[in-house]
Amino acid sequence: MNVRAQGLTSLLASMAVAVIGSAVPSMIGPSMALAAEPHKIEVVIKDKSYKVTGASMPGELTSITIRNEDTIEHGFTSPLLFDVPVKMEGEGVYLKGKGVRAYHIRPGKSITLTFTKGSTKDVETQRIPFWCDMHPDMKGELFLVETKGEVGGG
Numbered sequence: 001m002n003v004r005a006q007g008l009t010s011l012l013a014s015m016a017v018a019v020i021g022s023a024v025p026s027m028i029g030p031s032m033a034l035a036a037e038p039h040k041i042e043v044v045i046k047d048k049s050y051k052v053t054g055a056s057m058p059g060e061l062t063s064i065t066i067r068n069e070d071t072i073e074h075g076f077t078s079p080l081l082f083d084v085p086v087k088m089e090g091e092g093v094y095l096k097g098k099g100v101r102a103y104h105i106r107p108g109k110s111i112t113l114t115f116t117k118g119s120t121k122d123v124e125t126q127r128i129p130f131w132c133d134m135h136p137d138m139k140g141e142l143f144l145v146e147t148k149g150e151v152g153g154g
């Protein structure tokens with residue numbers, strides 16, 4: 001009996017982890033987002049390339065606005081958005097695969113993604129790649145700057 005009970009407990013525990021990964025974004029994300037003004041990053045897509053303005057800090061609320069000024073649809077995906085609750089606003093399509101999140105944005109449209117990534121204990125500046133899942137040669141980088149430094153573009 002004990003063995004069965006333990007098996008059930010660990011099954012429930014792993015289910016709870018799975019739920020945290022998928023359901024909490026919409027439940028906790030928005031209320032967290034209201035608690036503080038996010039660091040803002042802007043990404044403009046034009047001529048099949050990304051142009052980034054701004055940076056954020058590890059462990060702090062961040063919002064990335066992605067504007068597609070190109071003539072074709074593009075995507076945005078990054079490890080920055082994996083494993084954390086992400087709130088999307090605007091006109092985009094959210095795609096979810098095996099541990100991957102991608103957002104597709106049509107020409108002339110924009111989306112804003114709000115999330116918190118990393119920890120305030122992460123003291124090193126992090127370069128975080130992102131790319132277009134539809135055009136593998138389209139790549140860019142974002143920066144999470146250490147807390148003691150200055151965040152540009154703010």
Ligand SMILES: [Cu+2]
Pocket residue numbers: 073074075132133134135138
């Ligand atoms: Cu693209």
